[in-house]
Amino acid sequence: MSQNNPLFEPIHGISLFDYSAANAKLANGIGVDTICAALGVEIPVWEDASQGWTQRMQEDSDFIVITQMGTYFAQAGEHPKLGHLQPAAGAGNAANLQRLATDRYFYEELCGARTAAYEAGMDGARWIQTNYGISLGDFQEVAMQWMQQQSSQTTEETLEYVNYMDAKRQEYARKFADENGGNIADDVDF
Amino acid sequence: MGLFNRGQSKEDKLQTEAIQSELAALESRLDNFLTKLNDRVDILIEGFIAEAPAIMATDDRFGQAYYRFASGMKGQATNMREKVREVLETQIEPTFSRYTDTLPVGTDAYRLVHDWRHRCADKANTWEDQLQHRVDAATEQVERKDYEPIFRDMVNQYLQQCKSIHCTQCGDNLQITQVYYHSAYVACPSCNTQNIFEPGVIARDLEQNARKLAEQRSKHFMDAHEQKRAEEEDLYQQMHTLQLKMSFQELQSKSGPLYAQLLALNKQRVEAENEIPAQLDKYYRNIFDELNALLPDLKEHHEKFFISLQNNYKQYDSKRSVNL
Numbered sequence: 001m002s003q004n005n006p007l008f009e010p011i012h013g014i015s016l017f018d019y020s021a022a023n024a025k026l027a028n029g030i031g032v033d034t035i036c037a038a039l040g041v042e043i044p045v046w047e048d049a050s051q052g053w054t055q056r057m058q059e060d061s062d063f064i065v066i067t068q069m070g071t072y073f074a075q076a077g078e079h080p081k082l083g084h085l086q087p088a089a090g091a092g093n094a095a096n097l098q099r100l101a102t103d104r105y106f107y108e109e110l111c112g113a114r115t116a117a118y119e120a121g122m123d124g125a126r127w128i129q130t131n132y133g134i135s136l137g138d139f140q141e142v143a144m145q146w147m148q149q150q151s152s153q154t155t156e157e158t159l160e161y162v163n164y165m166d167a168k169r170q171e172y173a174r175k176f177a178d179e180n181g182g183n184i185a186d187d188v189d190f
Numbered sequence: 191m192g193l194f195n196r197g198q199s200k201e202d203k204l205q206t207e208a209i210q211s212e213l214a215a216l217e218s219r220l221d222n223f224l225t226k227l228n229d230r231v232d233i234l235i236e237g238f239i240a241e242a243p244a245i246m247a248t249d250d251r252f253g254q255a256y257y258r259f260a261s262g263m264k265g266q267a268t269n270m271r272e273k274v275r276e277v278l279e280t281q282i283e284p285t286f287s288r289y290t291d292t293l294p295v296g297t298d299a300y301r302l303v304h305d306w307r308h309r310c311a312d313k314a315n316t317w318e319d320q321l322q323h324r325v326d327a328a329t330e331q332v333e334r335k336d337y338e339p340i341f342r343d344m345v346n347q348y349l350q351q352c353k354s355i356h357c358t359q360c361g362d363n364l365q366i367t368q369v370y371y372h373s374a375y376v377a378c379p380s381c382n383t384q385n386i387f388e389p390g391v392i393a394r395d396l397e398q399n400a401r402k403l404a405e406q407r408s409k410h411f412m413d414a415h416e417q418k419r420a421e422e423e424d425l426y427q428q429m430h431t432l433q434l435k436m437s438f439q440e441l442q443s444k445s446g447p448l449y450a451q452l453l454a455l456n457k458q459r460v461e462a463e464n465e466i467p468a469q470l471d472k473y474y475r476n477i478f479d480e481l482n483a484l485l486p487d488l489k490e491h492h493e494k495f496f497i498s499l500q501n502n503y504k505q506y507d508s509k510r511s512v513n514l
Contacts, residue, residue, distance in 0.1 A: 042386065043373045044372070044373040044374050044386055047372035047373045047374075048372065048374065051372060058494075058495045058498060059495055059497075060498060061497070061499075061502055118258070118265070119261060119265025119269075120262060121259060121262025121263075122262075123254070170272075183266060183269045184233065184234055184266050184270075185226075185227055185230040185266075185273060188223065188227055188230060188273070189223075190219055190220070190277045
């Protein structure tokens with residue numbers, strides 16, 4: 001697929017897989033120095049390549065680069081040079097991460113909770129990190145995996161997950177509101 | 191069966207009056223409920239507008255604190271919207287179903303219940319539209335910035351900072367005059383040593399702010415585009431109203447003064463419709479012309495970006511199918 005397309009040519013030797021996996025690791029809190037050392041490049045080279053890949057995505061009206069980036073992002077753990085990198089704080093809660101990747105309802109629940117947290121004025125990504133030990137990068141990596149599976153789902157299955165997520169969003173919204181002294185219109189009744 | 195008695199019987203009248211009274215009471219409760227919610231919307235929006243500037247002033251460069259604050263405000267608006275939806279689902283719809291399941295179709299009482307449901311739904315929809323409009327307007331008011339001085343100051347600060355960058359080998363000034371948006375190798379003009387120049391946060395944010403400035407300078411084209419869109423929609427509605435006034439004969443024969451008026455309206459509508467994509471094109475082209483002027487070294491990328499963007503928005507060009 002990408003062999004003959006100039007949009008997939010590596011930039012300064014940094015391939016789209018390198019770039020995507022590096023971004024997954026950066027989102028996980030790994031420093032740019034560590035990424036560059038693992039890729040064997042200096043920061044200016046990485047940053048110029050990084051800007052180049054951003055520009056390629058902007059110039060690609062068919063979205064094939066960004067789509068492929070999503071696939072590679074989900075495969076960051078398999079990258080030969082970057083896959084093993086873990087943030088200094090450790091790998092997080094491995095059991096929860098494993099559950100997130102295998103239990104679709106758990107994933108939808110946390111998506112709903114994250115939205116509810118943002119709607120309550122909180123940092124939703126941090127809430128997941130604090131309560132489940134799953135970093136933003138790991139969460140997004142799993143989200144990409146589920147998104148790829150979405151294309152083979154039936155409409156009924158998609159609707160089931162959407163409804164489940166929204167029910168969880170409302171459940172967590174009530175919980176967060178209770179913790180924060182309620183919503184502004186809680187006492188307005190019909 | 192009442193075939194010869196098309197007027198309402200006394201019992202029917204009494205029943206209709208009883209229904210009317212119940213529906214009026216519910217509608218009045220809905221009005222009061224929406225009024226009370228509006229008072230809370232006032233408090234929410236006023237608080238948001240008053241507190242946002244202080245949050246923005248001490249925020250990080252990504253605006254995360256403001257993002258959370260604005261999300262919280264929108265979350266409260268969502269909560270109120272859901273309360274209204276819940277009232278429609280638990281109070282209005284069950285009442286409507288209770289009567290329409292038993293009342294004979296075509297009776298005054300049936301029409302009364304139908305009109306009442308339509309009115310209640312309309313009130314809820316109008317309230318939701320107004321809420322959305324107020325949230326959008328408040329957000330726009332809070333986030334509005336004049337990017338002219340912001341961008342000018344950023345460029346000046348960057349150039350000022352570049353004057354004091356020296357070679358790590360010989361100490362000579364690197365004489366940086368171009369914009370580096372990220373870390374870059376810069377050769378010393380005296381000893382040719384490759385220095386790693388870290389341009390800092392200002393340079394990293396230049397491109398994004400240039401984009402905002404270019405959008406700001408091009409806004410009049412977007413306004414014209416939206417105006418043309420509204421104009422086309424209005425002319426289409428005028429045509430629809432006119433068609434409803436026309437007799438079947440006029441419509442069939444495609445003649446008469448009203449038909450001529452219809453054609454004239456359609457001519458205006460087509461002109462407006464053709465202008466919609468043209469104005470959008472002007473808007474995006476102007477953005478990229480401005481960007482080329484602000485950041486000339488990125489001109490090649492800007493042009494490719496413009497073509498990509500244009501390919502995308504042209505996919506959504508569509509014309510109304512009007513059969514006259």
